Amino acid sequence: MNLTLHVWRQRSADEPGRMERYLAEDIEPEMSFLEMLDVVNEGLIAQGLEPIAFDHDCREGICGTCSQVINGEAHGPLANSTVCQLHMRQFRDGDEIYIEPWRARAFPVLKDLVVDRSALDRLIQANGYVSVSTGGVPDAHAVPIPKINAETAMDAAECIGCGACVAACPNSSAMLFVAAKVGHLASLPQGRVEAAHRVCAMTEAMQREGFGGCGNHYECEAACPKGISVKFIAQLNREYLKALPGKILGK
Amino acid sequence: MFHPTLFRNPVVRKLLMAFSGLLLAGFIVAHLLGNLTVFLGPNGINAYAHHLKQLGPLLWVFRGGLLAAAGIHVSFGLLLTLENRRARPMAYYRNKPQRSTLAGRTMIYSGLCLAAFAGFHLLHFTLRLLGPEITPWLDALQRPDVFSMLVIHFRLAGFVLVYILGMGALYFHLSHGLGSMLQTFGLNNARTLPWFGLLSSLIAALLAAGFAAIPALIFFGFITVQGGAA
Amino acid sequence: MILDGKCPAGPLADKWDKHRQEMKLINPANKRKFKILVVGTGLAGASAAATLAELGYRVEAFCYQDSPRRAHSIAAQGGINAAKNYRNDGDSILRLFQDTIKGGDFRAREANVYRLAQVSNAIIDQCVAQGVPFARDYAGYLENRSFGGAQVSRTFFARGQTGQQLLLGAYQALSRQVAAGTVRVFPRREMLDLVLVDGQARGIVVRDLVSGEIRCHAGDAVILATGGYAPVFNLSTNALGCSVTAAFRAYRRGALFANPCFTQIHPTCIPVTGDYQSKLTLMSESLRNDGRIWVPKNRLDERHPNDIPEGERDYFLERKYPSFGNLAPRDIASRAIKEVCDAGYGVGPGKLGVYLDFADALARLGEPVIRDRYGNLFDMYHHITDEDAYRQPMRIYPAPHYTMGGLWVDYNLQSNLPGLFVLGEANFSDHGANRLGASALMQGLADGYFIIPYTIADYLARITPGQVDTNHGAFDQARQEVEAQLNRLLAIGGRRTAADFHRELGQIMWHNVGMARSATGLQEALEQIPVLREEFWQNVRVPGSGRELNQQLEKAWRVADFLEFAEVLTRDALHREESCGGHFRVEHQTTDGEARRDDANFSHVAAWEYRGTGQAPELHREPLTFENTHLAVRSYK
Structure with a gap:
């Protein structure tokens, strides 16, 4: 399936950020959300653009590193799940997806979707x-x-x-x-x-x-x-x- | 005795909001019970007003306590709202609330509406500066003729509208506030959690409807000078 | 060179007590003069950092994660062993020792393993005192479950999140010391080099992963608790940040790398679904307590598993290993699964999977009991596969999970470099050629809470504190070398991403150096790895700069180290002309396909010394002697 992403990009803690639009093409429903971002990043690197920075580690829902607000919901639309356990079968071809970092004064953004917790x-x-x-x-x-x-x-x-x-x-x-x-x-x-x-x-x-x-x-x-x-x-x-x-x- | 940081503690602030809210809610219940004497006609509500007046200094003690509770509730409410906004300097582009209610998220607005309404209500009923003047103010038994004031003023659409809107704000505020208070006092557990929200809305609705029934019934002619006296 | 493990003399049961009496102590007032650097904040690192700080040392702790609480120990599900014998089922320190030695296929040091069994009980006491919410029965006492490779119930657990709860206990102990000002934690820092002064470990070079700054830290001793190297296979159950980098950098500075070919392939993981796959998810081994593993008897059977009648199913583990059945040790279960899949009996996409069926347990115990025991695992399985394991069997396949090999250490957990101590999965010491379930948590905490505090004192008592600081020339040189390598990576500007190279390396390693290894396959890998490494240094593309948060740069450095380390691992596998534990050489098997150990020639630790990139490392041996266990053929039949 093909998706349109709107992703928060911010170079560093001191610079202002903005939402940017990307296309995610040929995404498999079995992919995890983070694997989808991996694929998008490989594409960005191939085009000579800077990949999206996001926090992740265990990718099995226990380390608590991943942290994204997806379409206005922390960890996305699936209940009782982290972003890394969210799979693309939750989305449909042609969906627009808004991806933002945790937003709080106590969690300053370090880069793109990475915050300081x-x-x-x-x-x-x-x-x-x-x-x-x-x-x-x-x-x-x-x-x-x-x-x-x-x-x-x-x-x-x-x-x-x-x-x-x-x-x-x-x-x-x-x-x-x-x-x-x-x-x-x-x-x-x-x-x-x-x-x-x-x-x-x-x-x-x-x-x-x-x-x-x-x-x-x-x-x-x-x-x-x-x-x-x-x-x-x-x-x-x-x-x-x-x-x-x-x-x-x-x- | 009091640690200087005590009032900066977020739980203390919550408890102050809940406790002052409880006092205000208690007053509202008492006020409603008093108001319902209108259904007994002039002998009901005028006698009630008369007895209140006779409390003398006790009434002022009561009013002082109420004012203090209102003062704490409003000032901490404003302070908390400002602080909570500061805690998120940048809003989300997309925000999809899951569990919170519109009433819960707009407590500051419904609260400010209620404060404005309370001011209006004081000008109207306590100081009697608004609406057609009632003469003579005392009835045949030398009691304040609240009954006549009610049935005359609540034939006026403007007054009725303000009171109904005020009670709408009351419903909104209490539907979140009552359940929230129980949670803050630590009375909630896994079993009560789903019910407290519902109970809160129900009590808020009963209170607001109880108050709003009076202007509404008068406006639509269910209570009149003759009818009420009968 | 013949290495000396420095095991104390005397009867096995008295070695540790005697050694503790003989080791030097440091006066409490003098402890604060020593600074100890702890790299890694998992079970071993966090418990060591907290305990050393409690004793009065000044500690600096480093982790690449954004918080010490996120170290990969957190993902351990099943439990932790201890010889408490609370079940009255015949357990004892001696039995835990024997099971661990046998489980490791007689390739671990007896003295170390016995000490591990001895301190296991204190770990449980400590964790309970910290508030770790272990599972309890209705009388309020601790519950136990049985685990693969053991016939007693000695595994303590906290639902399916034992590692998480133990790590949080250690993390909280660490946080207490941070609050007390005795530990400084440096999160989001990756160790990129070890600094030696006059042959002694005196400091580290780290990269601040947020600012990109390269910093040096000096101390009186360095503790590496940086985990294993399973991601050398690319796809593994490890977190994506896990790498061999810290251990490998120590190796390049002269630390010996022991038994790198001892890698554990865990039998119960969720099968691969596609090329984009970034990681494999483990399903706790505890599932094998109630789940039965099977494949259809007919390799062309395309029916839904629920429609395949009992008589047409092959419960191959129960058939081949009647006494242990589905609870056979990990290496044996993994290889049996690989065999049936290689023979074409596999199920699911690519026929790389077998069924793990709970139908019998559900019928016997009811869904609530199963939900209580494994609810979070079933939920996790459902999240990933969209299949409901309460209604149909799970599909599982083996995946790299843990590495028994690691930096060589003596009985004191000190490497051959004085002042460099290695704890937990990062060392090689306790699990031999195969680790039993629920033993990793035990070892990590034993090393951190109860062993290093004694043994490091014995080292520190012999040196003068604060002899070197970061102004020493060795630090500057190490920093320059790190910066040079970072700049080199950034300057290549090739066409392939680091992840792409990692995938290719993973393919080479999985197919040639995976569950079944042959001399030809290993030789092939030894030809392919240098070619791939060559291409990496010509053609990798690392965007961005070094002076910022740059995840691609982090990844590229780790992959570069894996590309060198893979060769060491493969050489070790080629050297070890026998099959033992997780290391299975197809040339060395019995007629019925079981591993054939060669105790006459390979009852030793193979420790490798760095001789330069692309050069064959030099082999050193530490002979293993078994005085208290009978060197038997491991049988789980």
Whole structure:
């Protein structure tokens, strides 16, 4: 099939960008979206033009590197999927496809569709961990954890850190990303010890990094390739309410 | 006592919006219950107005609290909107919302409409600066004759239109706001998630319809001086 | 040269404890004077960087990804082994050791493997303490599953995303140290050279993949945890950024490359659909616990798999290996699949595929149980193939997945270059000629959390910290060489893209140096690779400049290194005149087509020393002795 692409091109972080039009010809329905871009890029290189820069790595939906807004949807039209797992059978011959980078103040564009997501790393550095050092820990069976809690923790821990929640949020908020980590660790006894400090530190870091606030629009959940539920944002709010008295009393 | 960064925390701001919103919504429910006394005729609503007046200083305490809640809700609402816009300096060329509602995305506009409507409503009913003057203002039992004011003013299409539009904004605002509030208070879970949105719309619709019914019924002649008194 | 693995003397079970007692320690106040450079932030790199920083060293960590959390360990699905014996099914450290040695077809060092089994239990404890949400039963205790090559259930897992969860645990530990200021992470940096001063590893040269700037970093020791080289086959289950570059650059600087021909072809991957294909997707080996592998008995059978009656199906793994059946080790399963497809019994496009059927398991356990166990894998399969594996069998085919070979290291994980340590998949040490499922995660974390912190101290305690900085002439020279090669790549202006050369190299390697290798095929590859490399340096086209984010330039450098490294791999395969594990030489097989090992002549590690591009590398041997295991013919029948 043949498609018309409108792709965001931007030489560097400091230069303005614009949408450019390209033709993608003889595309097979079995191709992944990124393979389609590979084919387009090979064509551009052959014509002496600069290929489109885009982030990608594992191409199996787990590393969280790929990051494109396709026709106004983060990771494109297929639910619970990353761009790399989106296949061209989702499109029809003659379609026009708009491809844009994640857009948020906290995710500056580096080039074309490549953005800087180091803000997400800094959120995890704000106590998005259990403060345990290597060695000297009890046997793994020392503390039984109810299956349902372990499952809830896993539901949240599946986050791949791609940033689609931020890209899709009308407010560019990272609340689902933060809530996934807060929810993951707060559901386990090992993470409870620091739960109060964690929820405060991570949400404060989110504000510092220039993400917007959560407006409960739930676009994040719809865009999340792992389908992480906004119930974790409700859990984050509960955790924060629990932490608040200590915070106010300066404990 | 209060950490200086506390009010910069996005969750604190959310909680402030939700809590002030809850107070405002509580007021709206009380206001509607009071308004419904109109269906009892002059003896209903005029007596209600009379009792309110008799609360004296308590009424002012109540009004002060309401003003504070409104102040917090509006100022943080504006602040959050500006901040959230700053968080995305460049809009998408194509944007296809999946889950969010028009009501949710336009909270600032429906909120500003409601603020304007509240101002109009205060000028109209509390300060009585708009519309034909009602004389005498006190009825035979020396109570404010709110009933007459209602049935006279709501025969005028302009007034009815403003009130109906105001209630449209109320519906819009609450349909997102109520469910959002429950989420912010952490009352949501996987099972309640699909229902809270629906419940929110339903309650918003009931409230807005309850208020709007009064001007509408009066305009179309279902409540008249004679009818209401009967 | 005969290499010395420096294994401690004494009984196997006491070696590591004894060695730990004998190694030197560094005073806590002195640790901060040492700077350690860690390249790669997967399981091995992140766990090492975090642990060393916790101990007090200053650490700089580098990764080519935009975040340390995206290293390819994240894609490991199935699980991690440990000898906990929580199931009471007879597991023990000794049994895990024996299974791993046997699984590796007796081509790994006994002492290393025993130590790996010993520390395996501590890994599980550590991960649970970090908040890794392993699967649990209703009593709240950890679940286990069985995995290929083992008859006990010793594999711990977190749904189908065990690697992800373990990596996030290590990444979070690393993030804690970043917050504490003890680690600096340099993401989007690719190591392009190793710097030696007086024969000791003292630093690295990296390219900032955003600005294109070439920078030098100096340290007291360098740790490479840069993964394997499976993309030498072009199509593999590895991430597209995975490359041999860091390890190969160390090799060019004098580090020995050991057993490069030991590559693992994973049996359960989604088959290729076309020429444009950029990668192959692995379906976790755990699927073989409940899936049955078969092909039609009639090679012309064109019916839908659901319409082929039971009697007309050949469950060839169950037929050939009755005691292990569908759980036969990876190398054996892969070769059996290749054999049936080569004989024309394959299914799907190009007849390169076999069925992995869940119908029996679905009938026995019900769809909810299967969904619970493998839901994400079935979803992934559906995304890629548009087929519903709950209704019809999956199609699978083997694909390059893991490389057991790697830089040669001694028992301390130190290469032959002092100060250069190599961890995880990047070294050669623990898996011999074939890695068992769920052992890669175990090895990466064992190296990073529990081995390198001890062994590196023993090295550092013998040197003076901060002896060299980047002003040393060796750094400037290395930087100039890197810049010269980048400029050379950019200046060629040929007609073919780097990806195009990579595809062609992949074809040569897959057909001649893949699952079944012959002397003639290997000789052919050794003729074709230099020709292709020659053409690459005449005809590759790299657009753009070096001073910007340039993904084509990154790719071209990696392909250039693969084009040299492929030759080393092929030479090693030619040298090893035996079949063992993932290395199958058609000349060396039994009458029924099984691998025939030659313990008399090849019970050694083949470690290759660089002698110049296009020159034959020099072979060094480390003899392998087996004092605690019986050198048996591996049988899974």
